[in-house]
Amino acid sequence: MKTLNTPIPPGGTIGIIGGGQLGRMLAMAAARLGMKTCIYNDAPDAPAFQVTDRSFAAPYDDLEKLAAFADACDAVTFEFENLPAHAIAHLADRVPVRPGAHALAITQDRLSEKTFVERLGLKTAPFFDVTSAGQAREAFAKLGGRGIIKTRRFGYDGKGQAKVASADEAVKAFESFKGAPAILEGFVDFEYEASVVAARGADGAFAAYDPPANEHENHILRRSTVPSPLSSAQVTGAKEIAQAIGKALDYVGVFAVELFVGKDGALLVNEIAPRVHNTGHWTIEACACSQFEQHIRAVAGWPLGDPARHADAVMENIIGAEVDAWEALAKTGALHLYGKAESRLGRKMGHITRLKPLTKP
Ligand SMILES: Nc1ncnc2c1ncn2[C@@H]1O[C@H](COP(=O)(O)OP(=O)(O)O)[C@@H](O)[C@H]1O
Ligand SMILES: [Mg+2]
Structure with a gap:
């Protein structure tokens, strides 16, 4: 078992589970710090495979391949957090895993996640456990609204x-999940x-x-804008929420807390993503240390970078066939394309960030 009492030096290898655009941007950030990456993905055509030193294409529960992957890495992290618990434990027996199994287990499950958030004294939408049609009916009655x-x-x-x-x-919606356990949340x-990365x-x-x-549009993130309309007291409150969550999870790495901002100004926690997040992509251009570099720094045990923003920014996702306009888009901002072979409906193909001079520090 490898341990990590000192930082992984340049030349070390960070293992990343998941080879989508998040893994790709993590690998590019690692390369900037002189680190190597090894990426594990369940399909061979992963966008991140184009930019990594080593790769493994195998199912996420292939324990033999996961062990070989662990042996090739100095630490392992995730862009895809839905690995089965026994696979995470298997990795953690061989190599430091950051964030750890506990943080992943809590955030993989909306019921344990919301229960955890509530126990920290933070606000969420009202929620109820639903594991049967009868419970769906009862939960709706308790909720007393949509x-x-x-x-x-x-x-996702x-x-x-x-x-x-x-x-x-x-009841009908629960039954469409074909027996998968669910939660019923009050509509906020x-x-x-907003979100805190x-x-x-x-x-x-x-x-x-x-x-x-x-x-969001059609349930997919369309745009993230900084600064947001949050007051400075709300910004402080949002960061304090993230700090409390990170501490309670004994978290190492970057994570995101998705928030609903109420009409009364209250901040409700929607969900926690135990990884770099789409709403943090603007940090590549607008901050000295992007969320991707920050995550690599944390996983490698390096000092964290400065998260200060030096520009206002609007990040827009490029979804499906919108990518066909890449040439026109390239004239209007910092364009990121993920190297995906085919544009499918609703698929994130890239993003574009447009900067403006800083208005509100
Ligand atoms: N309780 C809620 N009340 C109102 N809107 C919600 C609620 N839960 C989710 N939504 C809307 O649906 C989106 C996706 O839900 P979320 O729980 O974040 O799931 P996902 O894992 O798909 O991101 C949210 O960003 C929000 O726009
Ligand atoms: Mg969400």
């Missing part, structure tokens, strides 16, 4: 969730959405980026 039913695990970009306005709809009539170092140091305001 809600959203979500599978507890594996949801609005997949595995449905809005419900009656007990019958709640928020003013807008933050990092915790192996030594407990904490650094948070400025929280952007986030707009």
